[in-house]
Amino acid sequence: MIIELFGPPAAGKTTLAHALATELEKNGFDIQLIVSSRPAERGSIQVESTRALSWWRTALAAPLSRAAKLVSAGPVLLACARSDELTASLMDLLPPRTLLWSVRYRRYLSLLSRSWKMASTSDRIVIVDQGFLTALCSLALLARSADRRGIARGLELIPRPDLLVRLDAPRDILEARLRARLGRQGAVERLFEFNLQTSLQQIDTTSEVAHMFQEQGGRMMHVSSLDRRLLEKAVDRIVREAKSWDEEIDPVYRSLVERRRIVRAAR
Known part of the structure; x- marks a missing residue:
């Protein structure tokens, strides 16, 4: 099962992803997080089990990955054709x-696509804090x-999760959070981050894309x-x-999943 979180910047997607992973694991599910935290926050998409997740390691790795972005740009350009x-x-x-954003998003989408393909064949519940x-939404602003x-064409191209969860918050709260976030960033970080005006535009774009997604028959949970x-x-x-999804899946597949859970628990 793939659970994708969706919402405007600063709505709390990553916070919810971690809290959800912890609670699902308490309920006996095998969980994987695909944690991206925006291209500006991390140079790669991390796929981790919740047991391996370390807050201090994430906090330490983020500044290092920001500096590595400039170094990684060259290989990404060479790999574009692939x-x-x-x-x-x-x-x-x-x-x-711009070329800079083209490089960043081509790399980001390639990593996300690779992670999604692995998630689609996994017997775990996979949580994507920021997916396609x-x-x-970001590409619509950058284009x-x-x-x-x-x-609408983009919505037809991207894969659908088993459960899409939309987060939202009042605009004034989102703006205050975005101002605080941008205020904590250094000059190098700002090269890879939307400015305040674009971030505020992303709030409106997110709402529009959500509406179009539902027009195409997509279902989402609002939280x-x-x-x-x-x-x-x-x-x-x-x-x-x-839990409801787990009860409805094919009995043969569920039996296979249960056997794998038992094997993992015994290790």
Whole structure:
């Protein structure tokens, strides 16, 4: 099962991803996190089990990865011709205005696509804190020209998760969080981050893309995680949905999954 979190910047997607992974694991599920935290935050997409997750290691690695972005740009440019089909299609559909963002997102999408393919064949519950819908919103803002037609085509191209969870928050709270986030960044970080105006535009783009997704028949769960109470409520709803999904999957497949869980637990 793939659970994708979706929402405007600073809505709390990564916080929810970690809280959800912890609670699902407590309920006996085997969990993997695909933690991306925006291209500006980390130079790669990390795929980790919750037992291996380390807050201090994540916090320490982030500044190092920011500096590594400049070094990694060269190999990415050389590898552009070898991009997977989905990445190439999205980049052709909504090409970023600048070379820098083109390099960053081609790499980001390639890593995400690779991780998604692995997740789609996994017997674990895989949580993606920022997946293809978030990437599509960003590309719409970065593109030389983007209209509803192009975004709609992008929605048709990207893979659908088993459960899409949309987070939202009042605009004034999101703006305050974004200002605080940008205020903590150094000059190098800002090269790989949207400025405040673009981040605020992304709030509107996220709402528009969510509406278009539903127009195409997509289903999503709406939650909020502004405080501890709302976060716990959101986690509880998603866990119940995951349990329901687990009960409905094919009995033969479920038997295989259970055997694998028993083997892992015995190790």
